Amino acid sequence: MHIDRFARALFEQAGGGLLYVLGGDTLPAYQREGDVEIVRYLREAEHVLERAAGYGARLATLLDRLPDLELVHFRDPWGGAPIVERPKRRYTAVYEVNGLPSIELPFLYPSIPPVLLESVHALEQRCLEGADVVITPSDVTAARLAERGIAAQVIRNGADLPQPAPPPDGPSNYLLYFGALQPWQGVDTALRAFARLQDLDDLDLVICASVHQRRAKAYRKFAEKLQIADRVHWHFALPEHELARWREHALLSLAPLKDCSRNVVQGCAPLKILESMASGTPVVASDLPAVRELLTDGEHGRLVAPDRPGELARAIRVLLDFPDRRASMGESARAHVAQHLSWERSVGQLRDLYTAHGLQADWIAA
Incomplete structure (x- = not known):
C-alpha cells in the first residue's frame, strides 16, 4: 500500500516513469501501464544479500539507459548505492528510510557475521550521505538517523477511511x-x-x-x-x-x-x-x-x-x-x-517535496 501510494504520487506529478522492484513467481519481468514502465528483478539466490547485490547491479544497468532522469526515489541501500554513487549524476536522489537492514537482518538471520553487518551499515551510511533528501515515516527513525549525522523529513504513513462493508463469513466475536x-x-x-x-x-x-x-x-x-x-x-x-x-x-x-x-x-x-x-x-x-x-x-x-x-x-x-x-x-x-493520518495528507507532503526540488521531468524512477 505504501509503495503504491507514493509511486503513484511520483508518476502523476512527472507524467510517467519507471518502477523497479523485486518480483514474484506470478508477475512478469516487464509490464507497462499507461505512462509507467514496471521492471521486476526475478533472479533468485541462495542468500538474501546475494539477491540484494544482484538487484543493485541490475539497477545500475537500467540507469545507463535513462540519461534524462531528474529525480530518483529509492527505499533500500542495495538500490541506493548505484543511484547516489553514479558519476556526474544530475538527478535528485530521495532516500525513503522505512528500515535499516543493519538492524533488521540479525532478527531474520541470527547467525549473520558481525563483519557483514558492519559492511551493511557502511553501505547505508553511503546512501544516507549521498542522497539529496532523506525522508522517513517515524520520529524514532528520524532521531536514529540524526545520531548518524543525517537530517530526515518525517512523512508519515497513512490510511484511507473505508466504506462500510458486510461482515465476513466466520466468527462474529x-x-x-x-x-x-x-x-x-x-x-x-x-x-x-x-x-x-x-x-x-x-x-x-x-x-x-x-x-x-x-x-x-x-x-x-x-x-x-x-x-x-x-x-x-x-x-x-x-x-x-x-x-x-x-x-x-x-x-x-x-x-x-x-x-x-x-x-x-x-x-x-x-x-x-x-x-x-x-x-x-x-x-x-x-x-x-x-x-x-x-x-x-x-x-x-x-x-x-x-x-x-x-x-x-x-x-x-x-x-x-x-x-x-x-x-x-x-x-x-x-x-x-x-x-x-490520511494518505491524502501524506501524499500531499510528498508532492510538496518533489515540487521543492523542481520535478518537471517526463521520466523518473523509483
Whole structure:
C-alpha cells in the first residue's frame, strides 16, 4: 500500500516513469501501464544479500539507459548505492528510510557475521550521505538517523477511511491480528494473551497473515500447544477488500510489537495500526515510542507493556466488558486518521517535496 501510494504520487506529478522492484513467481519481468514502465528483478539466490547485490547491479544497468532522469526515489541501500554513487549524476536522489537492514537482518538471520553487518551499515551510511533528501515515516527513525549525522523529513504513513462493508463469513466475536509474521511483530504474545481468555467461550482470534501459509507453521503448532488452535482462524494473503471486512467488524485489533531494537532503536510506522483506526476499530498495541506517534492511550485504543501477554489479556478483557467505550474509541480513532493520518495528507507532503526540488521531468524512477 505504501509503495503504491507514493509511486503513484511520483508518476502523476512527472507524467510517467519507471518502477523497479523485486518480483514474484506470478508477475512478469516487464509490464507497462499507461505512462509507467514496471521492471521486476526475478533472479533468485541462495542468500538474501546475494539477491540484494544482484538487484543493485541490475539497477545500475537500467540507469545507463535513462540519461534524462531528474529525480530518483529509492527505499533500500542495495538500490541506493548505484543511484547516489553514479558519476556526474544530475538527478535528485530521495532516500525513503522505512528500515535499516543493519538492524533488521540479525532478527531474520541470527547467525549473520558481525563483519557483514558492519559492511551493511557502511553501505547505508553511503546512501544516507549521498542522497539529496532523506525522508522517513517515524520520529524514532528520524532521531536514529540524526545520531548518524543525517537530517530526515518525517512523512508519515497513512490510511484511507473505508466504506462500510458486510461482515465476513466466520466468527462474529473475534479479535484480529493482521500483517506479516516476522519475529518482531509479537504474534506469539498475541497467542499467549488469547490463551488467557479461554473462559470467554464465544471469543475467537482471527489472524490474517500477509504471507504464504508455510510461514505460519511454527505459530500454528504453538497454538496447538496452548490448546487454542480450534479458536484461532487463519487466512493468508487476502485481497484488500476481504481484509477490510475483517478489520471493520473486529471487536479489537492487536498490534503486540516486541520491545526490540528493530522497533525501538530503528523505529517503525505500522500500517496495521493506522488501517485499524481508519476502520473505526480500537487497537490494543505495545506501548512503544513509535506507536505513541500514531495513537493516544485511552482515546484511540489501549497501550500495554510489550512482551507481557498477561497485561495484553487484561486490557482486552476490560475493553470487551465496556462496548460503549470501545465504540467511542473507534470513532475517535477514525476521526484522528481523517484529520492527521490520511494518505491524502501524506501524499500531499510528498508532492510538496518533489515540487521543492523542481520535478518537471517526463521520466523518473523509483
